[in-house]
Amino acid sequence: MKNVPLATVERVAKYLRCLNRLREKGIKVVSSKELAEHTRTSPEQVRKDLSYFGRFGKTGTGYDTQKLSRKLERILKAQRKWNVCIIGAGSLGSALARYQGFKDTGYNVVALFDSDPEKIGEKMGQAEVYDIENFKDVVKKKDIKMAILAVPKESIEEIEELLSKANNIRGILNFVPVTIKLKTRRKVAIIDVDLAQKLYILSYLIKRGREMT
Amino acid sequence: MKNVPLATVERVAKYLRCLNRLREKGIKVVSSKELAEHTRTSPEQVRKDLSYFGRFGKTGTGYDTQKLSRKLERILKAQRKWNVCIIGAGSLGSALARYQGFKDTGYNVVALFDSDPEKIGEKMGQAEVYDIENFKDVVKKKDIKMAILAVPKESIEEIEELLSKANNIRGILNFVPVTIKLKTRRKVAIIDVDLAQKLYILSYLIKRGREMT
DNA sequence: GGCTGTGAAGGAATTCACAGCC
DNA sequence: GGCTGTGAATTCCTTCACAGCC
Incomplete structure (x- = not known):
C-alpha cells in the first residue's frame, strides 16, 4: 500500500456506500462497470482505485459485494470506531x-x-x-x-x-x-x-x- | 477564458467568501499571500487561479478586495440570482x-x-x-x-x-x-x-x- | 523591497490498451 | 465473450522561477 491519491480515498468511500446498498438488495456480485455507473465514474477508475489496496476481484466475474465491502471498511476506517x-x-x-x-x-x-x-x-x-x-x-x-x-x-x-x-x-x-x-x-x-x-x-x-x- | 480547472473554480468560491469577509472588516487591499493563508493554499496558487480569468491585481500592492470580489462574483455567475x-x-x-x-x-x-x-x-x-x-x-x-x-x-x-x-x-x-x-x-x-x-x-x-x- | 502574472517544469491523477484468466 | 489488474501514455493540476511593475 504505497501512496494512495486522496481522490482515490474519496471514491473508495463511495464504493463502500454503494456496495452496502447492493448487499442489502441481495446482490452478490458486481462488476467494475456496474460499480462505476452507480458512483459516476469509469470502470478503469474503479479497478485502478481498488488496485492500490490489493486484488479483490475474480477475473471474468467481478467483485463479491460482501467481501469487497468488508475489505474497504477495513481500509477506510483503520478498523477504529472513532x-x-x-x-x-x-x-x-x-x-x-x-x-x-x-x-x-x-x-x-x-x-x-x-x-x-x-x-x-x-x-x-x-x-x-x-x-x-x-x-x-x-x-x-x-x-x-x-x-x-x-x-x-x-x-x-x-x-x-x-x-x-x-x-x-x-x-x-x-x-x-x-x-x-x-x-x-x-x-x-x-x-x-x-x-x-x-x-x-x-x-x-x-x-x-x-x-x- | 480557456479551460479552467474545476479545482480552480472551487478555490475561487473560497476566495470570494474570504474577500467578502475582509470587506466587511473594512480591509481594502489584500495580497495573494494573505488570501492564501485565509484559504489554506499557496500564494502562487491564488495568483495562478485568478490569472485564468484576467489580471486583477496591482503590482507591488495586491488586490482591491471590493473590485476583486465583484469580478469573482461575476465569474461564478452569482449575479444571476438563481x-x-x-x-x-x-x-x-x-x-x-x-x-x-x-x-x-x-x-x-x-x-x-x-x-x-x-x-x-x-x-x-x-x-x-x-x-x-x-x-x-x-x-x-x-x-x-x-x-x-x-x-x-x-x-x-x-x-x-x-x-x-x-x-x-x-x-x-x-x-x-x-x-x-x-x-x-x-x-x-x-x-x-x-x-x-x-x-x-x-x-x-x-x-x-x-x-x- | 514587495508584489503580481505567467511560461516552464514537475508532479499527480486519469485514461488507454492490453495481458491474463475464467 | 466478459471480466480484472496494471504498466504506459496522456491529461490535468500545482509549484517553481523569474520578468515586470510600483
Whole structure:
C-alpha cells in the first residue's frame, strides 16, 4: 500500500456506500462497470482505485459485494470506531446528530455541545447536549477524536480557542462558512464543507454541462 | 477564458467568501499571500487561479478586495440570482433553509417541499413549505433552477421520478447518502454531499497527518 | 523591497490498451 | 465473450522561477 491519491480515498468511500446498498438488495456480485455507473465514474477508475489496496476481484466475474465491502471498511476506517462530537446544537447541529448517513460507518456521535442552558441535557439523535464549558472534560472522558462544527459564525473565535486546547481532537469537519485557524503546534486535519460554495460550483457545472461529485 | 480547472473554480468560491469577509472588516487591499493563508493554499496558487480569468491585481500592492470580489462574483455567475428549493422539510432540510452561509451568495431558497400535511404552509427561514404534489407547478411559477435534496433515503425513488420530469431543474445538491439517477436526456449537474464520506476522509487525513478542504 | 502574472517544469491523477484468466 | 489488474501514455493540476511593475 504505497501512496494512495486522496481522490482515490474519496471514491473508495463511495464504493463502500454503494456496495452496502447492493448487499442489502441481495446482490452478490458486481462488476467494475456496474460499480462505476452507480458512483459516476469509469470502470478503469474503479479497478485502478481498488488496485492500490490489493486484488479483490475474480477475473471474468467481478467483485463479491460482501467481501469487497468488508475489505474497504477495513481500509477506510483503520478498523477504529472513532467517537465524534458536534459543537453547536442549533438547527444544523441537531440535524447532523440525526443524520442517517452516519449509520454503519463506525463513527458515533457521542455528544453535542452548546452554551444555551435550555438545550443542555436534551437528547438529540443518540447523543446528549453538554455544556460547552465542560468541553475539554467530556472530550477526554468520552474519548472523542473528531469534532463537527455547526455554530453560528459569530462564536467561531471562542470555539477556535477551545479546539486549540483540546489535545484529543485530531480532525474537524467545519460547516461554519469561515476558514478556521487553530493556535496549536499539533497537526489537526480540517475539512471545510461550505454549502454556498457547492451552489457556486453547481452553477459552474451547469454552464459547462457537466456532472460531478 | 480557456479551460479552467474545476479545482480552480472551487478555490475561487473560497476566495470570494474570504474577500467578502475582509470587506466587511473594512480591509481594502489584500495580497495573494494573505488570501492564501485565509484559504489554506499557496500564494502562487491564488495568483495562478485568478490569472485564468484576467489580471486583477496591482503590482507591488495586491488586490482591491471590493473590485476583486465583484469580478469573482461575476465569474461564478452569482449575479444571476438563481432560485433554489429544498426537497424534504425534516431536520436537515429545515436547517439548510436557515443556513447562514447562503446569505449574500445570490442564491435564494424560495421553497421547501414535503409530503407531511403538518409541515405544509409552515415558514422555515425565508421560505414556505409546499406540498410535494405541487412540485412541478411551484418550480415553474417560482422559476426554480436548483434543488437541494434532504429527504430520507427511503423516498428517494419517488423524488428521482419527480426530478426527472421537472424540466426547469438544472442542478442538484444531494445530501441523501445514495447515488441518484435521473431518467432524462437533459443534462443535470449533480453534486453529492456525503457526510459520512467526509468523516472517512478525515480519518485518512489524520493518519497521513495532513490538512485539506 | 514587495508584489503580481505567467511560461516552464514537475508532479499527480486519469485514461488507454492490453495481458491474463475464467 | 466478459471480466480484472496494471504498466504506459496522456491529461490535468500545482509549484517553481523569474520578468515586470510600483
